[in-house]
Amino acid sequence: MAAIAAAAAAFSTLNLSRTSVFLPRCHLRRAITSSLSSATTELGAKFAAPKPKPKAHKPAPREDSEQFIPWTVNDESGDVTLKTTSSERFLRAVVNESTQRKKKKEDRGSGGKDKPGVPTAEPKYSKAARRFYNERFREPPQRLAKVLAAAGVASRRSSEELIFQGKVTVNGSVCNTPQTRVDPAKDIIYVNGGRLAKKLPPKVYFALNKPKGYICSAGEKETKSALSLFDDFMKTWTKRNPGTPKPRLFTVGRLDVNTTGLIIVTNDGEFANQISHPSSNLSKEYIATISGAVSKRQLIAISEGTVVEGVHCIPDLVELLPRQPDIPRARLRIVVHEGRNHEVRELVKNAGLQMHSLKRVRIGAFRLPTDLGLGKHQELNAASLRALGWKT
CATH class of the missing domain: 3.30.70.1560 (Alpha-L RNA-binding motif)
Incomplete structure (x- = not known):
């Protein structure tokens, strides 16, 4: 109340009348503020300083580096007391527990099922899963002559001659029909007394820069064959593809012995027929x-x-x-x-x-690579096969 009265007295000292000129609002506020501060000083009013915020109490660091674990125990009289150190029995139990876990992991890694390097048995799929795979992904049965040619026994025509001569048996019976549908994974096929592999070799496709002096067929002894340029590739096939039969390579089309340049080499008869047929118009x-x-x-x-x-x-x-x-x-x-x-x-x-x-x-649209030297070959990717007109 005293401060308000002092402010009123200071305002009255301005001697403002109705006929006097009014001061701007900012000057009026400044005058009132200065009068309030002077009046407060004259009345001796003082305001207390703000109390400092209490600082968080940090516990003094322990001299030892052990973790503080409170522990309650019952003494001899039955009263509950609080100990400042952990129980020795509890600490021993913790040590034994960690040791037992490590031992279990080591045992599992040394002699368990997850030991690295030990081959595990293939998972057994359900009948529905096997049926789904066979219907959609497994190749259907193919003609016997085609299977023999794909397995690398001989060419398609030579395989037919072997079948007509009675040198091929299917499931224990002599087969004289090249059009017989067989599945190498299921049927037992023998050629000249040798068992045909269950797994057919994968399809391979190469571009070869044929040098002069090579023919595009098996060739005679005095003539070099373009397929002989793949001898190093065939020698290392077993090492690079263990358990997979070697492919039987042949050229797609021909170049005469004096012509050099691009020629396609593969073991896929369907691909060869498609790009070499006149309907392809390559x-x-x-x-x-x-x-x-x-x-x-x-x-x-x-x-x-x-x-x-x-x-x-x-x-x-x-x-x-x-x-x-x-x-x-x-x-x-x-x-x-x-x-x-x-x-x-x-x-x-x-x-x-x-x-x-x-x-x-x-x-077609595939051009001989400029960096492919004479006698060298290069494996074709999907884009190169499409450039050659392969539609599958």
């Missing part, structure tokens, strides 16, 4: 190196085509490539899609030109 690009000059008339003669094996073959494209400093001879880029025997050579010969060398650089 174009093939060749680089022909010509001895001598090439005139415009000769280019027109090549583009008009020629008769090969009784069929008039016309190339898709004929182009004279620009000369390069390191290649003095003229080069032609010729694209065909029929791929008849010696077709490109016959086109060049019909135009009156002399072929120096011939190289295939493309099949």
Whole structure:
């Protein structure tokens, strides 16, 4: 109340009348505040300082490093007392418990079922799970001749001859029909007294840069086969794929002994038939190196085509490539899609030109890799197979 009275007296000292000019609100607030502070000083009013916040009590660190565990025990008179140290019996029990757990883990790791390096038995699936797998993922029974060829016994035609000769038995009986459907995983097949493996080799696909002087078949003793370039690959097959039969490789299509470049090697007959069939309409690009000059008339003669094996073959494209400093001879880029025997050579010969060398650089949309040297092969991925027209 005294402070309010002092404030009223200070306000009256301003001698403000109705006719006087009013001060702004900020000046009025400043004047009242200063008068209140002066009045408080004159009246001797004092405010107490704020009490400091009590500090959290931290227990003094123990001299020993042992953890403090309160423990209640019953003394001799039956009263309950609080001990400042743990019971010796309790500490021994804790030590024994941890030791027993470690011992169990060690025993399990040394002689238990989870010992590393010990093969475990395959899980037994239910009949419904096996039926689901067989219906959707397992390959259906295939023709006997096809199974023999896929197993690497011989080619499809040679396998049929073995069947006709009575050298193949299925489940103990001689089979003379190549079209018989068999499943190597279930049926017992013998060829010339040898048991056929239950597991067929996986499908493999390669691009080979064939050198000059190699033929694309098994070949005779005096002629080198392009498949001999895979000898190192076949020697290390068992080491890389234990328990899996070796694939029987063959070339898709052919290149004559003097032609170099791209050729596909696989063990998948269905893939080979699909991309080599005329219905696939895959174009093939060749680089022909010509001895001598090439005139415009000769280019027109090549583009008009020629008769090969009784069929008039016309190339898709004929182009004279620009000369390069390191290649003095003229080069032609010729694209065909029929791929008849010696077709490109016959086109060049019909135009009156002399072929120096011939190289295939493309099949379909797959081009021979520039870093693939002569005699080297490269495994094809899914994108490369699609570029070759493989639809599966």
